[in-house]
């Protein structure tokens with residue numbers, strides 16, 4: 001399934017990158033150059049988006065196609081994306097089952113009983129992105145995906161064999177560790193939501209993606225997060241043990257809007273909920 005999914009997306013990306021690039025990057029091109037180089041994520045939460053890349057003159061389409069569950073899919077207007085919709089939704093369905101098991105274990109390690117209601121509350125929304133990063137002749141001119149932590153509860157990431165994903169080690173030791181692709185392995189990321197829920201016990205890793213000059217890369221993250229109208233804050237059981245809450249309760253929608261309102265700035269996104 002994983003190989004099939006990657007293959008379909010690679011083929012789709014290679015075929016459509018040029019078509020998608022100009023279609024989605026129009027408004028983006030009007031921004032000042034510095035912002036272009038810094039900003040790498042769509043300001044919108046769903047739809048088709050692009051990441052930037054460019055050397056000032058020539059735009060190299062660097063496409064990130066975000067597919068969401070049927071319910072929200074209406075926002076996707078480029079109909080040719082429908083060709084890979086089914087394969088990615090099937091992949092999302094399978095991988096979210098496994099992610100749910102991991103979330104249950106992580107909750108139980110916190111001393112929280114993983115009732116159906118809490119699970120639904122914290123991973124009620126599942127989304128899948130299909131990232132196609134074309135090879136960039138001069139990777140130094142592109143950002144790939146800028147440094148950020150994922151905002152949801154947990155992310156299951158499938159990557160092909162090219163590599164380029166880096167995770168930052170401790171804040172006081174700002175070193176970037178390459179996460180090498182391992183055949184058959186998935187990368188599991190804790191997101192900001194789980195950091196908040198666990199009152200900081202689980203930490204969302206800061207990560208970024210660099211492109212290569214010779215080969216395109218495909219990755220498929222499945223994000224599990226609370227629905228936007230949900231509120232998140234440290235879980236009562238954890239706060240009781242810790243004696244105080246390090247985060248305040250926030251509306252998921254507000255957290256997302258704050259995250260997508262600016263360029264990626266590492267873990268600054270968490271300041272929105274920090275006490």
Ligand SMILES: O=C(O)CCC(=O)C(=O)O
Pocket residue numbers: 129131145150157159165207208209219221
């Ligand atoms: O492409 C990757 O390996 C990771 C992409 C990523 O960090 C994201 O979509 O949040």
Ligand SMILES: [Fe+2]
Pocket residue numbers: 148149150207
């Ligand atoms: Fe990410």
